Amino acid sequence: MTTLNHYCERLGPGLLAEPVNAVTNAAFLIAAWWIQARARRLGLGGDPGLAGLATLAVAIGVGSTLFHTLATPWALLADVVPILLFQLLFLWLYLRRRTTLGAAAALLLVALYLLATLASRAGPQLLNGSLAYYGPTLVVLLVLGWRELQRRQRPQLLLAGGVFSLSLLLRSIDQVVCPWLPVGSHFLWHLLNAVVLALAAAALMPPASASAPPAPRTQP
Numbered sequence: 001m002t003t004l005n006h007y008c009e010r011l012g013p014g015l016l017a018e019p020v021n022a023v024t025n026a027a028f029l030i031a032a033w034w035i036q037a038r039a040r041r042l043g044l045g046g047d048p049g050l051a052g053l054a055t056l057a058v059a060i061g062v063g064s065t066l067f068h069t070l071a072t073p074w075a076l077l078a079d080v081v082p083i084l085l086f087q088l089l090f091l092w093l094y095l096r097r098r099t100t101l102g103a104a105a106a107l108l109l110v111a112l113y114l115l116a117t118l119a120s121r122a123g124p125q126l127l128n129g130s131l132a133y134y135g136p137t138l139v140v141l142l143v144l145g146w147r148e149l150q151r152r153q154r155p156q157l158l159l160a161g162g163v164f165s166l167s168l169l170l171r172s173i174d175q176v177v178c179p180w181l182p183v184g185s186h187f188l189w190h191l192l193n194a195v196v197l198a199l200a201a202a203a204l205m206p207p208a209s210a211s212a213p214p215a216p217r218t219q220p
Helices: 019-023 026-041 048-070 073-097 103-121 127-150 156-172 186-202
Strands: none
Touching: 019 048, 019 186, 026 048, 026 186, 048 073, 048 186, 073 103, 073 127, 073 186, 103 127, 127 156, 156 186
8 A cells, every 4th residue: 555755744654653743633623613613603503604614624634634644645635625625615605605796606716716726736846735735725815815804804814814824834844844843844734724714714704793793695
């Protein structure tokens, strides 16, 4: 069986070769719980979109754990596919709930984002593959965050873009810091990205302090 060795912490095959990278995936499960808990507090416990994001956050945690323990090609798919699905669902929900775009226009933009993401992954694997895999994600977060800021709306997306920028940096330097930090820096990517998922979902919810907020659009 082929064992993929992408990260500083892994020194060989075996389920426990990346213990820190594996354990820190619990942060995604905490993010999923937080999304659902906040949704229930705001009376959105039955929102299918938010439930979908929480479910995908769990899938991200499980898939990443599989990859950092088994380190096989199929486990890599279990790692990256839920991440991409979360991105696509979030973008769809944002376009339908936070803009005036219709379903057709929103679907077109989601499809273009998917094409851009797949195209970037076929390019040069710069910065430990971080730009190729997640460059479009960073651009979208910053653009949508700036849009919200210009409208003096919810700050979560711009904050998510800042946190994601830091997490990308830490993912990129994992091999660079290896001589000084044997565990690497990839585990911090997990912890910060769990925060990004929670912030992204929060950007789709009304402020907790709002009194009698208008019911949000709940298109799937």
